[in-house]
Amino acid sequence: MLLPMSDPHRHTRKRPRNDSLTTLAARSGELATPSATAPLIEPIYQSTVYAFPDLDALEAGMAGQQDAYFYYRNATPNGTTLERAIAALEGTDAAACAASGMAAISAAFLSVLATGDHIISDERVYGVTYALLRDELPRLGIEVSFVDALDLGAVEAAMKHNTKLLHVESLTNPLMTVADVPSLAELAHRHGALLSVDNTFASPAIFRPAEHGADLITHSLSKYLSGHSTAFGGVVAGRADLVAAARLKLVRFGGTVSAFDAWMTMQGLKTLGLRMRAHSGNAQAIADVLQNHPRVKRVYHPGLESHPQFRLADSLYPDGFGGMLSLEVDDAGQFVKRLAGRIPLAPSLADVVSTLSHPWSTSHRALSEDDRRRIGITPGLLRFSVGIEDIFDLLGDLEAALE
Ligand SMILES: Cc1ncc(COP(=O)(O)O)c(C=O)c1O
Incomplete structure (x- = not known):
């Protein structure tokens, strides 16, 4: 508000206590928490950004010295809750949620593979995974071999000095072949490669690839983990360092999960x-x-x-x-x-x-x-x-x- 020239306190008066309606409206919505009670179900945290009390707290948060959410693409409380739940079900150190199953699979691949590396994949994988391997990875200078992963001899024969990753589905889409995950993990590790398993068709309720030696486990969340065709997302689970590397790709390529989809998936996961x-x-x-x-x-x-x-x-x-x-x-x-x-x-x-x-x-x-x-x-x-x-x-x- 502009003060009249005649006002003797013109230069000393504090800002008026009654802000204009425009300011009041823009600054409204103060959090009603804390409360003596806690919500039974985690609320949806739809805020795309978080406020820091001062520059020291901002520095500590950005440097990762303190647990602090700051920006939606990096992490949300709903995403973290879901990640912890899935890691517990899969029996892994950690998990990173993604915007789709394909975002999770791409992040898993790109976190392990660089130009000049080689990946072996079962030829029966989901069609879009197949197309990603056939059409996209070679454009980045990554070599791809498709094999019949039921034939362990063929997998072994396809291994090269630069093979970094072997990718299979625990139960294949749609012909329901069963990957011999313990043998494939042993074979991959013997050749210095990691085993990635798409566990979408099985879910951790009936199969936990990490218990059998798999390093990276992926899912499309819109399938069994959520279970009602109402939520969309993906997840990469595994050892803490591998998940951290996949998370970095998700953040940089912009493929993290939405708070709403993470929250919806969490409701389905309970059953x-x-x-x-x-x-x-x-x-x-x-x-x-x-x-x-x-x-x-x-x-x-x-x-x-x-x-x-x-x-x-x-x-x-x-x-x-x-x-x-x-x-x-x-x-x-x-x-x-x-x-x-x-x-x-x-x-x-x-x-x-x-x-x-x-x-x-x-x-x-x-x-x-x-x-x-x-x-x-x-x-x-x-x-x-x-x-x-x-x-x-x-x-x-x-x-x-x-x-
Ligand atoms: C086995 C499997 N993996 C991955 C995907 C890809 O997941 P999304 O559609 O969430 O990207 C699908 C999709 O149907 C799938 O069936």
Whole structure:
């Protein structure tokens, strides 16, 4: 407020106690905490920046001498809470959350690999991971070899002096092959490389790769960890130094998780154990029924004795095999249509509600037709993410669709 020239206190008066409405509005919203009680559920910390009391505190925070949040892209309380929860479930030192599963996988790769290094990947990995390895990493001067990771001899033969990383999925998308993580970890370490495992299809409720020697574990958070198709993100878990290196890439390339998605994932994570038990039980029952159905050509599920890695799966997955299976039918289009209104066609997975997906035209469309067929992905293949519905309702829906 401009003071009138006649005001005798013009030069000495303090600022008026009653700020203008504009100032009052801009400075409103003072925190109502602390309180004698604490919220049972962590609030969403949507603030994109934090205030420091003075320059010393700013220096201590920025230098990392003191735990202090300062900027949303670096860290948020909701992100940290989720990271601690996932690290505890995976049995790792630490975890760093990302904006998507692909952001987590990219950060894991870029934190280990530099120009002139070599990575070996299973050829059956998720289509976008495959495209990242095939199209993007070579542009950075990183050599990439795709192998059949079920063939340990082939993996060993692909190892070179500059191999830094071996990447596999614990249960592959969509054909449910089972990675022999203990043997792959031993092999990678013997050659001075690290093992990275995408554990999205399994979740730590049924498989913890770090217990079997894996160094970096990644997930797409929108799958089992959150479980309701409402949150989006990714995570890299592992040894503290490896996670710190991946976090640096996430911060610099701008791929950290949002507070809201971290918070939403945290709500879903609380029921992970219960959900996975229900998913596993339903998927096993459906696989058992479908494998004997005359209209179903083939079922891919690690809990079937006919599965090529059944013995390995049985030893690595004592608590069930999760909710994913794939099936091959003559006419995938007809099957999907007959399930419409009961089991939606939706290209994601791991929701509490069952969904179907068509890998040929979604997750693996970045691969050439020949490459898709070579790894077993055909136009008749459907991926079934089995939900937690009543098993008799699910079997009734499938029976009716196959009539
Ligand atoms: C096994 C697997 N890994 C990684 C991803 C990528 O995750 P996002 O879509 O969160 O980037 C997916 C996505 O479906 C996936 O199925």
